[in-house]
Amino acid sequence: MNEQEKINAALKAVSFVKPGQVVGLGTGSTAYFAIQEIGKMVREGLEIRAIPTSEATRQLAEKWNIPLTDINDISTIDVTIDGADEFNSRLQLIKGGGGALLREKIVASITGTQVIIADASKQVEKLGAFRVPIEVIPFAANVVTRKLSALNGEASLRAKNDSTYITDQGNNILDVDFGLIDDPAALAKALDHITGIVEHGLFIDLADYVIVGKGDQVEIIAAKN
Numbered sequence: 214m215n216e217q218e219k220i221n222a223a224l225k226a227v228s229f230v231k232p233g234q235v236v237g238l239g240t241g242s243t244a245y246f247a248i249q250e251i252g253k254m255v256r257e258g259l260e261i262r263a264i265p266t267s268e269a270t271r272q273l274a275e276k277w278n279i280p281l282t283d284i285n286d287i288s289t290i291d292v293t294i295d296g297a298d299e300f301n302s303r304l305q306l307i308k309g310g311g312g313a314l315l316r317e318k319i320v321a322s323i324t325g326t327q328v329i330i331a332d333a334s335k336q337v338e339k340l341g342a343f344r345v346p347i348e349v350i351p352f353a354a355n356v357v358t359r360k361l362s363a364l365n366g367e368a369s370l371r372a373k374n375d376s377t378y379i380t381d382q383g384n385n386i387l388d389v390d391f392g393l394i395d396d397p398a399a400l401a402k403a404l405d406h407i408t409g410i411v412e413h414g415l416f417i418d419l420a421d422y423v424i425v426g427k428g429d430q431v432e433i434i435a436a437k438n
């Protein structure tokens with residue numbers, strides 16, 4: 214993990230934000246730098262409305278006086294800048310290390326241009342060294358855990374400060390080790406069909422660009438359509 218690479222990627226990503234747009238604000242230590250930069254742009258007169266992907270991001274945006282709007286009052290988001298835990302050459306992602314995958318995926322699903330920012334450590338040949346975060350309703354945590362083992366997934370209930378981790382929606386997160394994933398799209402489809410899973414952290418066909426900091430350079434990788 215390299216903080217300067219995160220900063221460089223974030224500074225590049227904010228050039229995607231234009232006046233008058235609705236902007237999705239991601240969650241995590243990389244998105245933090247983009248939100249901070251957008252805050253400075255707002256202070257200098259940029260007019261946008263933003264949708265935060267977590268309560269932590271909402272607080273950060275409020276601190277920077279970034280005007281917020283309600284996702285239920287809009288139909289599309291022009292551009293979203295968010296981080297990722299891993300990405301591959303097809304711009305398939307694992308997200309949810311920060312626990313915000315549900316709102317992040319909802320926001321991504323109505324975003325025109327989804328820009329992912331990352332340091333170079335996030336680029337992988339095959340997804341799966343980072344365990345796939347899966348948001349489950351607490352009632353179903355063990356039910357889902359057993360169903361995941363049928364897919365060769367070893368699930369651990371996420372904890373924080375010695376307590377079970379609770380998401381912004383009051384759910385739990387299972388961090389699931391599937392080993393290296395040969396076909397992330399097929400796994401995502403299988404997870405889509407498990408009752409009790411609210412959402413999973415495999416983001417397939419959602420990223421339009423990944424901006425990755427590499428040393429003091431920044432590489433912009435566009436999705437192949």
Ligand SMILES: O=C(CO)[C@H](O)[C@H](O)COP(=O)(O)O
Pocket residue numbers: 239240241242243244295296297298307308309310311312313314317
């Ligand atoms: O998906 C996320 C939060 O749910 C984050 O974008 C992801 O965990 C990357 O975080 P960071 O930029 O801190 O490495």
